[in-house]
Amino acid sequence: MKQLSVEHLLGIKYLNKNDLELIFETAAHFKEVINRPIKKVPSLRDITIANLFFENSTRTKLSFELAEKRLSADVINFSASQSSVKKGETLIDTVNNILSMKVDIVVMRHSNVGAGIFLSKHVDAKIINAGDGTHEHPTQALLDSFSMREALNSDLKGKKILIVGDVLHSRVALSNIFALQLQGAKVKVCGPTTLIPRYISTLGVEVETNLKKALEWCDVANVLRVQHERMDIKYFPSTREYTQLFGINKEILDNLGKKIVIMHPGPINRGVELTSDVADSNQSIILNQVENGVAVRMAVIYLLAQQIKR
Numbered sequence: 001m002k003q004l005s006v007e008h009l010l011g012i013k014y015l016n017k018n019d020l021e022l023i024f025e026t027a028a029h030f031k032e033v034i035n036r037p038i039k040k041v042p043s044l045r046d047i048t049i050a051n052l053f054f055e056n057s058t059r060t061k062l063s064f065e066l067a068e069k070r071l072s073a074d075v076i077n078f079s080a081s082q083s084s085v086k087k088g089e090t091l092i093d094t095v096n097n098i099l100s101m102k103v104d105i106v107v108m109r110h111s112n113v114g115a116g117i118f119l120s121k122h123v124d125a126k127i128i129n130a131g132d133g134t135h136e137h138p139t140q141a142l143l144d145s146f147s148m149r150e151a152l153n154s155d156l157k158g159k160k161i162l163i164v165g166d167v168l169h170s171r172v173a174l175s176n177i178f179a180l181q182l183q184g185a186k187v188k189v190c191g192p193t194t195l196i197p198r199y200i201s202t203l204g205v206e207v208e209t210n211l212k213k214a215l216e217w218c219d220v221a222n223v224l225r226v227q228h229e230r231m232d233i234k235y236f237p238s239t240r241e242y243t244q245l246f247g248i249n250k251e252i253l254d255n256l257g258k259k260i261v262i263m264h265p266g267p268i269n270r271g272v273e274l275t276s277d278v279a280d281s282n283q284s285i286i287l288n289q290v291e292n293g294v295a296v297r298m299a300v301i302y303l304l305a306q307q308i309k310r
Helices: 017-034 059-070 091-099 115-122 138-152 171-182 198-203 211-217 239-246 250-254 286-305
Strands: 048-053 074-079 105-110 126-132 160-164 186-190 220-223 261-263
Touching: 017 059, 017 138, 017 171, 017 286, 048 059, 048 091, 059 074, 059 105, 059 126, 059 138, 059 286, 074 091, 091 105, 091 115, 105 115, 105 286, 115 126, 126 138, 126 286, 138 171, 138 220, 138 261, 138 286, 160 171, 160 211, 171 186, 186 211, 211 250, 261 286
Parallel strands: 048 074, 048 105, 105 126, 160 186, 160 220, 220 261
Antiparallel strands: none
């Protein structure tokens, strides 16, 4: 039985290429399972999983919960806004209280960078990072790569992948860059210079500020949301100007002279980064990403659960 080289899923940067291939192989199997009339497997009947979301989340939380239930695990949902965290309880105390309920795996989203790493050193459970600050969001990058491979009907070696939008505040972008480079893809980013992090060139990623040129170059465009909630200053003059320069509409795509794949991790600001006729077009694989998210998260949970010693 093949195993992951890591004990937790804290970030893509801790994985190797074999780990990615094992996750994709397992996810393909689970995708088959969730498309059957009976969508459940008894694989994790004796495993208890706690979902700890210290930041708001709809899609990721639902996706993890569905993945856990499809695997027949017992699930505890914890929302910081309705917990003792509001009364000043520390992260360690919160988690230890949950672990005393004999929890095997913790899925955590937290606003602090490195929260998952901190936790993995202090508690005896498998940790899955569901997003830490502006750092990483590994399962999103895994489902994005899985969806790209499916759409292109090949691996990603030599493929040209463009990440468009608010790269600075995006944990999805960083995880995607690591995952794509592990698979031998070429990566470019595009957006206002104020929303491109300074360190990006140290990762071997090219920057293109002209959207039309960037789209002409790529096979896949992964479009990111402008994260207004993380902005404490103005990074561009107006939403209207952002849309004029970096929004993708049907006319732009039709004038490319080739078909590219359009992706978005959600939620979409329709009419800002993508128009509805692009988001809902046959070039868009946004709904496939959602479906693949459940299969990929089932794969990650299943593979980590195999390492739990009973």
